[in-house]
Amino acid sequence: MALKLPIYMDNHATTPVDPRVVEAMLPYFTVHFGNAASRNHSFGWEAEKAVENARAQIASLIGATPKEIIFTSGATESDNLAIKGVAEMYREKGDHIITMAIEHKAVLDTCKRLQKYGYRITYLPVNSEGLIDLDDLRRAITPRTILISIMYANNEIGVLQPIAEIGKLAKEYGVPFHSDATQAVGKIPFDVEQFNVDLVSLSAHKMYGPKGIGALYVRRRNPRVQLAPIIDGGGHERGMRSGTLNVPGIVGFGKACEIAAAEMASEGERLRRLRDKLRHGLQSQLDEVYVNGSLEHRLPHNLNMSFAYVEGESLLMGINDVALSSGSACTSATLEPSYVLKALGVGEDLAHTSIRFGLGRFNTEEEVDYVIARVTEVVKRLRELSPLYEMAKEGIALKKKM
């Protein structure tokens, strides 16, 4: 089969919608287009039926019951709802929230906003592997702690936090535990009972579903978690999230979850093999190439690597027929590289050389072979252009500032 360019290998940013998902969604635009809240006619009933069916498919993927799934516009909204909703509801009980340094901005910025309202936030550090220390977490808990929010899989480095242990600890102290599981759900097993998690953020467009739809799992038993809504008006989703439901999006999300449940195990193994091939391919042909974050506790389809002496954006420019992303912040207003890599203790010069590879359902082995060859070729060419490579070869250490 001929290679189709450009190749998309940035599946942590978003994923293509699976054709089976598109097919499932289409009737809900023009045929079964009713408002799921319309109680009085078949258009509404059909839409509602489709929504409830999808709700069950999503719940099933994470070991929850359908009543515990609240639909939102995406994981960012779910994160906002979980954190602000708990903060408001449990204000009498306390004002302290624990999260960690490498969370997604949707969590970090929400916590920063709460700080303005007087909440105290603890940001747990991570070690060089990208993992939090469970003892740090235990020590951080106070009688006024009302929420722990720790993501399962990190979107930049793919590292997996010890979620079952965190859940166990949170339950021990009776603190609600929220996890942004956007990058993990549908890729690796996730069970709300096994992990003792009370709130979970999910997003469709990271798992071959459409953009603009996500969900928040809200535990109803052992214990029941209560949330103040952040959007008012109409009382949809048990009062937790008002607004007419995005029926086609929800149907698509449900279908995506159904497919993920069926294909997750075999797809995970295939992608792990391809990811490992990619890594070995690059590290065997290039020197001074480093993996960022734990290899052991990691999503099977993620690879984040630093290519010493070659700046990330220039590398991506050279591999312009492959879609990837970089931890270099050349395009942002400041010259600061990725805060996630910084938290790992990756030196800023190496952070600027990092590239994130996100393999997915539609990537082939042929594509991986092509990417290995292209990346190797461009790194070698750019190293010839690099004064840092030249100096490293000559054994000169570069002074900090010129």
Added chain:
Amino acid sequence: MVYSEKVLEHYRNPRNVGSLPKDDPNVGTGLVGAPECGDVMKLQIKINPENDVIEDARFKTFGCGSAIASSSLVTEWVKGKTVAEALEIKNTEIVKELDLPPVKVHCSVLAEDAIKAAIADYRKKQTGAAAETP
């Protein structure tokens, strides 16, 4: 972000990549920037001491496409100019030539700094040589 054709052209076919002998008394070496900022440029110029004309130039850059293009362009511009003329080169001229967007203006500033640093190094060598007793 879309790159300008000019930047892409320099990136694909950079001019004057490489090094000149550092110890040559007529070579000035400018090394500017910092790895932590994601931008380091090394610019070397070879000057004819009789008429102060820059006869040759080489560069090496660690940085994004715009940084590579800025330094490549600068090696083209300084060749054939006198040292005094090279000092006149402004970063704004680089921005204009390469169509650099606002976020990439700092790359042109670094390139201008590289010229000045290379010339300063050459001057230092000249005064140092002159001060030597034969």
